[in-house]
Amino acid sequence: MKAGEAGVLKFGEDQIARYSRHFIIDEVGPKGQEKICKGKVLIVGAGGLGSPAAYYLAAAGVGTICVIDEDVVDLSNLQRQILHTTGDLGKPKAESARDKLTALNPDCRVKPICARLTAGNAPEIIKEYDAVVDGTDNFTTRFLINDACVMLGKPFFHGGVLRFFGQALTVIPGQGPCYRCIFGEPPVPGTVPTCAEAGVLGVLPGIIGVIQATEVLKYLLGLGDLLVGRLLTYDALSLQFREIQVKKNPDCPVCGKNPPETD
Ligand SMILES: [Zn+2]
Structure with a gap:
């Protein structure tokens, strides 16, 4: 057998x-x-999306997981960020994540980084990994992940949630559009609400985070059709998934014909 x-x-x-x-x-x-x-996966953000994604990837046997998050566990996180418990209040999220993932699967080497991903540290951190999960809650970091991953040729797995709505997209540099091809520039601060401002149904990041983890496993296995060039949207109220075909923007400032300076 x-x-x-x-x-x-x-x-x-x-x-x-x-x-x-x-x-x-x-x-x-x-x-x-x-x-x-043998897979090495970087999870940016140990929050609503990063929690289920990291949990399932550790359970599945991903050998190396790095969790980067600058925050500590807050009571308002526990409605959806399932890596953390009431006993973890005040603890750095990256360390809380390491403890849970290692307890789940001792084979998984977990590296916590208690810091923010910045333009300064992103290339050094990202280059060590095969895949990056975007579990961020802000546009600045999301665009940074996109730009750094495209420049380094690393796949990343985007997820976003707000209120009752979620979306997911897989970006494989050189194979399809990047996040910036579709969304252009980060929105002007204050024009698009965050989960802290508009709320999010607690189960919603579970759905989207597990889709991101599914894509990572498929990528590591080389199986199936990835969400490349297909933006998957999810409406929890109507319980409907929709798929939007998205194309590479030839004038994209990151992956277009005139690539930017590497800095
Ligand atoms: Zn692009």
Whole structure:
């Protein structure tokens, strides 16, 4: 059986049991699990989106996860940020995330970074990873992730939520539009409300974060059709998903014909 073969390849008995439901999927199997275990994923933001994404990626066996977040756990986070508990109040979110992910899967090496992703540190941090999950709650960091990932040629997995609505998009540099191709420039501060201003239904980031994690696993496995050039939107009230075809902008300042200076 496939699980037995896995033991011969590299997996121990505990791992064969832990990942048995992957081993028995033909398209995954021990070879696919090995790809997942070798995967290195950066999660930007240990909040509503980063929590479910990181949890499922650690459970699936992603070998290295870095969680970067500058905030500490606040009582208002716990309605949706499922990595953190009441006992974590005041603790850095990145460290709380490390504790939960390591407890879930000791095979997963988790690196917490208690800082903000900035134009200064983004290239150094991002270049170490195979994939980046955008779990941010602000446009400045979101555009920064996009620009840095496009320049470094790293795939990133966007998710956004507000009130009852969510969206997801996968950006593979060189294969389709980037976030900036579609959304242009960050909105003028104050014109688009944040979750802190407009609220968000607690379960909503669960749906979108798990879609981001699904895309990461598919990317690591080389399976299926990614959300490249397809903006997926979700309306929790009508319980409808919609897909919007999105195209590369030839004049995009980041991935267009005239790429910017590398700084
Ligand atoms: Zn672009």
